[in-house]
Amino acid sequence: MTAFIIVCVAMLVAALLWMVLPLVRAPKTGDSTELASYRSERRFSGIAVALLVPVLAIVMYAGLSNWDWKAVQIETTQAANIEQAVSGLEEKLKQNPDNLDGWIMLGRSYVAMSRYPRAADAFQQAYDLSKGQNVEVLIGLGEALALTDEASLTGRAGQLFDQALTMAPNHPKALWYGGVAALRQGNLRLGRDRLQMLMAQNPPEEIRGVLARQIQDLDEQLAASGEGAAPPAQTAQPSAVPAAGRAIQVSVSLSPQLRQQLSGPLPLFILARDPSAGGPPLAVQRHSSDSLPLNVTLSERDAMIPSRSIATVPKVVVVARLSRSGAPQQQSGDYYGEAEYEFGKNSGPLTIIIDRVVP
Incomplete structure (x- = not known):
C-alpha cells in the first residue's frame, strides 16, 4: 500500500x-x-x-475508489496491539517461566500470527511444564509442528494427536488432525473412523459437506482395496449377544419441572454407552427438545465408529441429554436422564425421563 x-x-x-x-x-x-x-x-x-x-x-x-481505508486503519491498529500484547507476554514469561497458561496463550498467539516455529517453541515449553499430560498442549504442539512441516504428521505431530485422543476421544481438533495424520500414514480405516466421529458432532454445514465427501471417497477406496466399509471382525465378550440386527426402542420424555425452565428449543442427544469402558458412544442420534416426548430406535447403524456398536457389548447405558451449549459433549447445566439396558434380558421399550441436571 x-x-x-x-x-x-x-x-x-x-x-x-x-x-x-x-x-x-x-x-x-x-x-x-x-x-x-x-x-x-x-x-x-x-x-x-x-x-x-x-x-x-x-x-x-x-x-x-473501493479501497476500504477504515478497514486498513483498523487492521493496522489491531496488528500493532497484538504485537504489543505478545511482546508484553514474552516479557512476563521471562520473569515467570513456570506459567503454563502463559505459554499456552503465547503459542496460540504465534499460531494466529502464522509464526509456527515460534508457536512450536512456546508449546514445547508448556509440554515440558505439564509433562505431556495437558490435552490442549498436546494438540497445540502437534498443530504447530504440522503447520511448520506437514511431514511431521507421520512423525511426532501424529504421535501427539494419538496421545491427545486417548485422553479426549471426542476433541474436534484432535479428531481432524488425527484423521489427517492417519491418512498420511496410510491407515485409511483409522482416518475414516476419526473423520466419522468428527461428523457426528454436527459441524457447520460447509465443514460437514467436506467431511461427507472425504468419508465417501475413503469408503470407495476401502471397498476397492477389499476391506469394504464394514468393520473388521471383533472378538466378542463371553457374555455378549450375537451382533445381528440389534436395536433398542427408547421412549424419552421431559419432566414438567425442567420443561418450565426451557426458554427455547435445545439440541437433544440420545446415546448408548458401554458402562464398562470409556470412549465415544456406541450409538448416537440428535433431535430437538421440541419433539419431546419422543420414541426412537437406536441401532447398529447409529454407531460413530463402525467397529464399535451396540452389537459388541452385552449391556449399555442409554442417556438422553438436552445440551444447553449445543455441544455433543456433556457440560455443566445440561439436563439429562438415563437407564440401563441388558440385551437378552430386557424387552420392550426403554423409558427415560429427563429430570436431572449435570452439576
Whole structure:
C-alpha cells in the first residue's frame, strides 16, 4: 500500500510539472505592460492548476475508489496491539517461566500470527511444564509442528494427536488432525473412523459437506482395496449377544419441572454407552427438545465408529441429554436422564425421563 501511494504521488507531481511549467514561463518578446499582465495571468493559472488538480484527484479517488481505508486503519491498529500484547507476554514469561497458561496463550498467539516455529517453541515449553499430560498442549504442539512441516504428521505431530485422543476421544481438533495424520500414514480405516466421529458432532454445514465427501471417497477406496466399509471382525465378550440386527426402542420424555425452565428449543442427544469402558458412544442420534416426548430406535447403524456398536457389548447405558451449549459433549447445566439396558434380558421399550441436571 505504501509503494502504491508513493507511485501515485510521483505521477501526480510529474503531471503537475508538465502542466504548470508552460504556464509560468513568460514569452521573451512583447510590450512590457502586456508582458506583465500575461505573466500575472499565467502565474495565476499555474497556481490554480497546482492547487486544484491534487485536490480534485484526492476527492475523486476517495469518492470512486473501493479501497476500504477504515478497514486498513483498523487492521493496522489491531496488528500493532497484538504485537504489543505478545511482546508484553514474552516479557512476563521471562520473569515467570513456570506459567503454563502463559505459554499456552503465547503459542496460540504465534499460531494466529502464522509464526509456527515460534508457536512450536512456546508449546514445547508448556509440554515440558505439564509433562505431556495437558490435552490442549498436546494438540497445540502437534498443530504447530504440522503447520511448520506437514511431514511431521507421520512423525511426532501424529504421535501427539494419538496421545491427545486417548485422553479426549471426542476433541474436534484432535479428531481432524488425527484423521489427517492417519491418512498420511496410510491407515485409511483409522482416518475414516476419526473423520466419522468428527461428523457426528454436527459441524457447520460447509465443514460437514467436506467431511461427507472425504468419508465417501475413503469408503470407495476401502471397498476397492477389499476391506469394504464394514468393520473388521471383533472378538466378542463371553457374555455378549450375537451382533445381528440389534436395536433398542427408547421412549424419552421431559419432566414438567425442567420443561418450565426451557426458554427455547435445545439440541437433544440420545446415546448408548458401554458402562464398562470409556470412549465415544456406541450409538448416537440428535433431535430437538421440541419433539419431546419422543420414541426412537437406536441401532447398529447409529454407531460413530463402525467397529464399535451396540452389537459388541452385552449391556449399555442409554442417556438422553438436552445440551444447553449445543455441544455433543456433556457440560455443566445440561439436563439429562438415563437407564440401563441388558440385551437378552430386557424387552420392550426403554423409558427415560429427563429430570436431572449435570452439576
